[in-house]
Amino acid sequence: MKKAERLVQEISYLDNHHYFNLKDLMHEFGISKRTALRDLLALEEVGLAIYSEPGKYGGYHLLNKEPLIPINFTSSEISAIFFAIDALRLLTSNPFQQSYPRIAKRLLNSLPGKQRKVVNRIEQAVDYYRIPPVHHNDLLHQLLEAILDFKLVRFRAKQADKIIQEAQLRRLLYRSGNWFVEGIDVKTNKFFRYRCDLLVQYEKLPKDAPYTFDEFDHRVRQEQKNKQKVNFECELTMAGCERFLKNHYPGMELKGHRLIGTYIHEDYQYLLTYLLSYGSEIKVLAPAQLRRDYVQRLREIISWYD
Structure with missing residues (x-):
């Protein structure tokens, strides 16, 4: 038997034997004491925490009691x-x-x-480039922990200058160099999405979260349905179409060279900023208010050079 195959089988064996001695390995796999010692060193190198207990009745303990599941890949x-x-x-x-x-x-x-x-x-x-995080985030692990443990949290969102007394978190998102967290303000039953690096005074509460993932998602869908949505339409160049395929948001789609979608009042400023990122590759067509505000933002940019 090749060494790699034997090590895989030894991992399976140790999954059910957290305490063992060298004779166990020697007998189970028909190997010498020297080979058994070399195998233990190799298993430690791949991450197994093995503790040696010296003495007449000593042996080896596997410190990590989590399941060890060998998986063979091509x-x-x-x-x-x-x-x-x-x-x-x-x-x-x-x-x-x-x-x-x-x-x-x-x-x-x-x-x-x-x-x-x-x-x-x-x-x-082969190389692969992706935008690195713009800001360091110390809370990511704690946010994920609260999501998985179904616990309420309290924090202040500098992004909205608002204190959320009780919130259930649902999802972490990474987009364009920033981490975001989505959740529901339990007091107001309103959905939110905040940048993780702009959360301060964070505290995990002992209270259990009221919703399962499915219940949470259902509530958010119902809330989005009840909000008044505005249709918008833009015309893109070929380069603009490629930009859209690289980066776009839910509620948007590309039909030919037309970018169409819907937005709600809370997302209006985000939409304007997104459309401005297209530069000369876009023409805003409708609605009239979006077109006017878009042109006004362009004039403000031009005024910087006057």
Whole structure:
């Protein structure tokens, strides 16, 4: 049996034997004491926390009691996994309190030499660029924890200069270099979306959140239905169409060279800023108020150069 195959089987064995000694491994896998010791070192290198207890009745303890599930991947699948991790290398702020380069290094060290060389060649041949986080976010892990634990939170949103006494958080979003959190103000039953780096005085409350994920999403859909929506329409150049495909928001769609969609009053200023990002690749057609405000913003920009 090859060493890589034996290590995988040993991981399966240790999943059910958190206390063991060398004789157990030697008997189970038909290996020598020296090989068993080398295997233990290799298992520690791939992340298993193994504690050695010396003495006549000593042995080994597996400190991490979480399930150890060996998964076999093909070379193509392994390459795809490393490409995905590499694509996230600029995401220095994430909700998991983990460094993606460190994860990639640990995974790479667990691979046989041949597969490791393939991954190294791919990393040299393929690159992926994504906007890194504009702001550092210390709250991401705590926000995710509150979402998964279904607990209410309290915070002040500098973005809206507002204190939310009790809120249920639902989702973290990463877009254009910023992390956002969505939720419901339990006191007012109003949906919100705030930038995570603009949350201060954050506190996780002992109260349980009132809604399941499905109930939450249903309430938000009902709230959106009840809000008055305004239709808008723009004309895009070819370059503008490509920009739309790279970055657009829910409620928008592209029909030929026409950008059409709807907006609500709360999103009006965001929409104006979004449309201005198209530069000369867009012409705002309707409604008349949006067209007037768009032109006014353009005049304000031009006035900076007078």
